[in-house]
Amino acid sequence: AQSVTQPDIHITVSEGASLELRCNYSYGATPYLFWYVQSPGQGLQLLLKYFSGDTLVQGIKGFEAEFKRSQSSFNLRKPSVHWSDAAEYFCAVGDSSYKLIFGSGTRLLVRP
Amino acid sequence: GAGVSQSPSNKVTEKGKDVELRCDPISGHTALYWYRQSLGQGLEFLIYFQGNSAPDKSGLPSDRFSAERTGGSVSTLTIQRTQQEDSAVYLCASSPRGGSTDTQYFGPGTRLTVL
Numbered sequence: 001a002q003s004v005t006q007p008d009i010h011i012t013v014s015e016g017a018s019l020e021l022r023c024n025y026s027y028g029a030t031p032y033l034f035w036y037v038q039s040p041g042q043g044l045q046l047l048l049k050y051f052s053g054d055t056l057v058q059g060i061k062g063f064e065a066e067f068k069r070s071q072s073s074f075n076l077r078k079p080s081v082h083w084s085d086a087a088e089y090f091c092a093v094g095d096s097s098y099k100l101i102f103g104s105g106t107r108l109l110v111r112p
Numbered sequence: 113g114a115g116v117s118q119s120p121s122n123k124v125t126e127k128g129k130d131v132e133l134r135c136d137p138i139s140g141h142t143a144l145y146w147y148r149q150s151l152g153q154g155l156e157f158l159i160y161f162q163g164n165s166a167p168d169k170s171g172l173p174s175d176r177f178s179a180e181r182t183g184g185s186v187s188t189l190t191i192q193r194t195q196q197e198d199s200a201v202y203l204c205a206s207s208p209r210g211g212s213t214d215t216q217y218f219g220p221g222t223r224l225t226v227l
Binding site: 004009029032036041042043044045046049051090092094095096097098099100101102103104 | 115116122143145147152153154156157160162202203205207210211212213215216217218219220221
């Protein structure tokens with residue numbers, strides 16, 4: 001069965017510093033991979049997605065993610081974090097149907 | 113255009129009462145999803161509607177949970193005889209076609225508290 005692991009429950013970075021959020025998945029075939037962000041009181045917003053092709057995916061708000069099949073990973077990165085990036089981030093894997101399996105999320109705190 | 117809307121935003125109820133949660137999807141989206149987000153957990157799939165097809169109810173945790181979608185648009189999630197473990201944020205999402213590569217657009221959720 002598919003599963004998604006986000007090993008970091010909380011991450012704190014200073015504003016302007018780089019960010020990497022980890023995501024590992026378990027899926028037998030080529031996965032469809034997603035990163036969503038949830039700000040307080042808001043629904044989830046899609047940051048980026050990977051289906052095939054170039055393994056480095058660009059998203060909104062300056063985020064990018066790299067699919068590494070050998071490591072079963074899809075880590076999210078941003079070169080310089082802004083205070084407004086403080087939120088909870090969810091990685092998800094889709095199967096061949098419509099279901100998304102979500103990780104438990106990583107809460108990002110940004111130090112001024 | 114308007115996104116996915118959900119009502120109420122917050123609901124406090126007493127154990128044993130029934131509750132109804134409403135979702136208005138993006139106009140024209142044929143697929144609609146319900147998820148549950150418990151404290152400190154990821155999102156748990158509950159139910160999926162696609163057009164006039166029979167819904168996929170495989171994620172509903174018990175027979176106290178039911179959902180319907182009227183006219184291919186608005187959906188209502190009903191929880192009967194609520195229990196404290198039902199306390200969670202219930203998120204609705206819609207997507208244009210419902211396929212595996214569809215982007216799901218989420219509403220702000222309904223926070224349910226069962227006392």
